[in-house]
Every structure is written in C-alpha cells, then in structure tokens.
Amino acid sequence: xxxxxxxxxxxxxxxxxxxxxxxxxxxxxxxxxxxxxxxxxxxxxxxxxxxxxxxxxxxxxxxxxxxxxxxxxxxxxxxxxxxxxxxxxxxxxxxxxxxxxxxxxxxxxxxxxxxxxxxxxxxxxxxxxxxxxxxxxxxxxxxxxxxxxxxxxxxxxxxxxxxxxxxxxxxxxxxxxxxxxxxxxxxxxxxxxxxxxxxxxxxxxxxxxxxxxxxxxxxxxxxxxxxxxxxxxxxxxxxxxxxxxxxxxxxxxxxxxxxxxxxxxxxxxxxxxxxxxxxxxxxxxxxxxxxxxxxxxxxxxxxxxxxxxxxxxxxxxxxxxxxx
Ligand code: NAX
Numbered sequence: 001x002x003x004x005x006x007x008x009x010x011x012x013x014x015x016x017x018x019x020x021x022x023x024x025x026x027x028x029x030x031x032x033x034x035x036x037x038x039x040x041x042x043x044x045x046x047x048x049x050x051x052x053x054x055x056x057x058x059x060x061x062x063x064x065x066x067x068x069x070x071x072x073x074x075x076x077x078x079x080x081x082x083x084x085x086x087x088x089x090x091x092x093x094x095x096x097x098x099x100x101x102x103x104x105x106x107x108x109x110x111x112x113x114x115x116x117x118x119x120x121x122x123x124x125x126x127x128x129x130x131x132x133x134x135x136x137x138x139x140x141x142x143x144x145x146x147x148x149x150x151x152x153x154x155x156x157x158x159x160x161x162x163x164x165x166x167x168x169x170x171x172x173x174x175x176x177x178x179x180x181x182x183x184x185x186x187x188x189x190x191x192x193x194x195x196x197x198x199x200x201x202x203x204x205x206x207x208x209x210x211x212x213x214x215x216x217x218x219x220x221x222x223x224x225x226x227x228x229x230x231x232x233x234x235x236x237x238x239x240x241x242x243x244x245x246x247x248x249x250x251x252x253x254x255x256x257x258x259x260x261x262x263x264x265x266x267x268x269x270x271x272x273x274x275x276x277x278x279x280x281x282x283x284x285x286x287x288x289x290x291x292x293x294x295x296x297x298x299x300x301x302x303x304x305x306x307x308x309x310x311x312x313x314x315x316x317x318x319x320x321x322x323x324x
Contacts, residue, residue: 006039006121008085021040023242023245029248030252035064075115082120085129086109109130109139110142113143127153129155131187133264134316135319141266142324153265159187160182161246184280196299254285264281265283266278267310282296
C-alpha cells in the first residue's frame with residue numbers, strides 16, 4: 001500500500017462536493033492502492049453541514065480513507081496538499097453582472113492561490129471546477145508564484161463527456177467506442193466541441209451531417225448545463241463530480257493509448273493561442289504529466305470557433321488582471 005496523499009476539496013458542503021468526496025474516498029480517482037486524507041474547505045456558515053458530511057464519510061468505513069480534516073481556514077486546508085479540487089465559488093446573484101462575478105471569485109481564488117503557495121506540496125495538482133473555472137484557475141495560478149504554473153488546470157471534461165454522450169446517441173455506439181474528442185477553449189457557451197478527429201472503434205467518423213453538427217450538436221453540448229438546470233431545478237452535480245474524477249484520474253494515472261482527453265491548461269502558443277490564459281486543449285497524460293496533442297489539422301471553421309473562445313478568455317483575463 002502506498003503512503004496516503006492529501007486531497008483538498010473546497011465547497012465540500014455543496015452539491016458537487018457531496019457527489020465527489022465519497023468517490024475519492026472509495027478510490028475512484030487515484031486508484032485502489034492509494035490511501036487518501038481528505039481536506040474539506042468551506043465557509044463558516046457551512047461548517048455545520050460539513051460536519052454532517054464528515055460523519056457520513058466516517059460511516060462508510062472506506063479502507064482507503066486515512067483521515068479527514070474539515071476547516072474554514074485555507075491555510076489549514078492546503079497544508080501539505082498533493083491534489084486540490086477547487087469547487088466552491090460565488091454563484092451569480094440577482095442583478096450581478098458578469099464582471100461582478102469575476103471580481104467576487106477573483107478574491108476567493110487569490111486567497112486560495114496564496115494559501116497553496118505557502119503551504120501545499122510544490123507539485124500539487126490543481127483542478128478548478130468553480131465557475132468561471134478557466135479564469136479562476138488563472139487567478140489561483142498567478143497568486144502562487146512558487147508553484148509550477150502548469151499545475152493549475154480547469155475542468156472542461158464535463159463538456160467532453162457530454163459530447164461523447166451526444167455522439168453515442170447519434171451514432172448508436174457506446175461511449176467507449178469513441179476516441180479523440182476535443183473541447184477547445186473556455187468552459188462556457190463559447191467552448192468549441194470539435195468532432196473532426198473523432199474515431200469510432202479506431203475508424204474516422206465519416207459522413208457527419210454538417211447541419212446537424214453546427215445547428216444541433218454544438219449548441220446542445222454548449223447549452224447542456226442550462227438544459228439540466230431547467231429539467232432538474234438545480235445545476236449538474238453528479239456528472240460534474242464524475243468528470244472531475246475523470247480529469248484527475250487521467251492526469252495522475254495516464255490516458256489510454258490512442259486516445260486523448262480535454263483539459264483546460266495554461267496556453268503555451270500551441271494552435272496559435274498565445275500564453276496568458278487557461279485554455280482547453282486535447283491532451284494525453286503519462287507519469288503524472290500532460291502534453292498537448294500537436295499538429296492536428298484545423299479547418300477554417302474550427303479556427304473561427306477557437307478564435308471566438310480565446311477572445312472571451314482574454315476579455316475575462318483583462319477584467320481581473322489588476323489583481324495579479
Ligand atoms: P453549491 O452552491 O451547491 O456549493 C458550493 C459550495 O461552495 C457551498 O457549500 C459554499 O458554501 C462553498 N463556498 C463558497 N465560497 C467558498 C470559499 N471561499 N471556500 C470554500 N467553500 C466555498 O454549488 P455546486 O453545485 O456544488 O457547484 C460549485 C461550482 O461548480 C459552481 O461555481 C458551479 O458553477 C460550478 N460548476 C462547474 C462545472 C464545470 O464543468 N466546470 C459544471 C458544474 C458546475 O455548474
């Protein structure tokens with residue numbers, strides 16, 4: 001059995017937190033031979049609710065759960081942390097503009113970035129789920145100068161998985177028959193779900209009806225979160241948690257041969273996206289490191305979609321840059 005690792009989950013009393021913690025403790029994220037110590041970070045009014053979650057975690061008697069720390073102090077939460085799933089964020093309130101939302105979250109993620117910088121393991125792997133996820137990840141990264149900037153990522157895996165589910169329904173195949181799906185850009189309605197490289201059982205997906213692709217598939221994936229809120233009366237939680245587990249598992253334990261996944265990571269100039277934003281790319285992972293899949297052909301249509309989502313991320317950046 002390996003030595004336990006410390007995994008921080010922020011927003012631990014929220015609905016995604018409730019779906020996430022039990023799966024991490026069960027070994028779904030880091031494997032059946034990796035014990036974990038969970039660090040639960042919440043705000044003071046939610047600490048009672050967190051205690052209830054701690055009791056339930058204890059009552060599962062998970063063999064891999066070697067401890068739980070529950071706190072409202074970021075400096076305690078990030079102490080010696082190896083993994084962080086930053087889920088807690090400020091939701092958009094009535095009358096709140098997008099820029100207000102960016103500012104409110106910028107405060108939360110700058111505090112957490114500093115706490116990570118001062119207390120976490122230097123090779124901590126960070127996944128931001130709380131929205132606006134890409135820009136929140138950028139803020140945390142900018143406040144943690146002693147941690148490799150590449151360790152800060154944001155979640156577009158839910159969008160990736162939603163795209164696989166749509167393709168599976170359309171082409172009447174299982175999701176694991178499908179490989180090489182890509183989400184480019186921001187986790188927002190400007191994201192670009194790109195099927196141009198998708199394969200079914202190793203063969204190129206041919207005869208994709210362009211009208212279906214542009215008018216149905218892309219908007220369905222982009223608007224799926226809103227459709228779930230409309231149907232359920234609450235935003236996606238179990239699917240978001242499941243995708244966060246997928247993101248971290250692939251990053252830590254690797255991606256399958258012949259396939260790739262979508263992760264929002266610091267842009268490095270690949271595919272013409274200049275450094276300075278957290279942008280979703282196709283990536284493969286091995287030995288705890290991700291690498292961008294290079295040299296994929298990009299059509300004029302794809303380029304225009306990539307440019308649009310990049311432009312949105314640059315605008316988000318300019319709204320919070322003064323806090324760096
Ligand atoms: P909830 O409102 O159920 O839970 C959020 C929790 O975060 C609350 O318990 C709150 O007390 C806590 N919190 C707030 N500020 C905090 C802080 N400074 N430190 C620690 N905890 C804090 O929301 P939930 O449905 O769990 O969603 C969480 C976030 O995920 C939201 O920002 C949401 O927009 C985002 N999502 C992101 C997705 C993605 O694909 N990237 C998809 C799902 C989800 O919508």
